[in-house]
Amino acid sequence: MADTAIPARRTNWTAIYLTATAVLGAALGFLIWATPVTDEGAKDWFAPMIPGGWMAWTFPVALFFWTIASLLTLFTILAIRFPETPRHGILRIETTRGDRLFITLLGSAFICLGWLFFAGPPLWWALALCLVYAAAVFRWV
Numbered sequence: 001m002a003d004t005a006i007p008a009r010r011t012n013w014t015a016i017y018l019t020a021t022a023v024l025g026a027a028l029g030f031l032i033w034a035t036p037v038t039d040e041g042a043k044d045w046f047a048p049m050i051p052g053g054w055m056a057w058t059f060p061v062a063l064f065f066w067t068i069a070s071l072l073t074l075f076t077i078l079a080i081r082f083p084e085t086p087r088h089g090i091l092r093i094e095t096t097r098g099d100r101l102f103i104t105l106l107g108s109a110f111i112c113l114g115w116l117f118f119a120g121p122p123l124w125w126a127l128a129l130c131l132v133y134a135a136a137v138f139r140w141v
Helices: 013-034 059-081 097-118 124-140
Strands: none
Touching (some): 013 059, 059 097, 097 124
16 A cells, blocks of 8 residues: 655744744834934934823833743744753753743842842843843753
């Protein structure tokens, strides 16, 4: 009897990567374009993007949410392309890359809130501490 199995369709990962990069790059370009301009023609990075809006949509806030969306997109593509089995880390719970990303984002939020309470703005040193925390979570959790 002849083999009638349908061959598996090959996924074009290069096209997927380029499409995701183009979409996220276009979104970032839009955010930069939508940033208000001062009377002198320079970008005012901290001015409200929506004057009179209910939330302070400034460029840094929009960039923060763009970064979260980019990370979720990246981790979704990685989960599909390179499935992983959960592993046990220092917390003795099973975690995947997505779990570690969530733990990192949640912990980073608390680090920044604590920094604002004890030291106040700016948050540059808190960001550095969050990056060290993220490296530790992805290495040992």
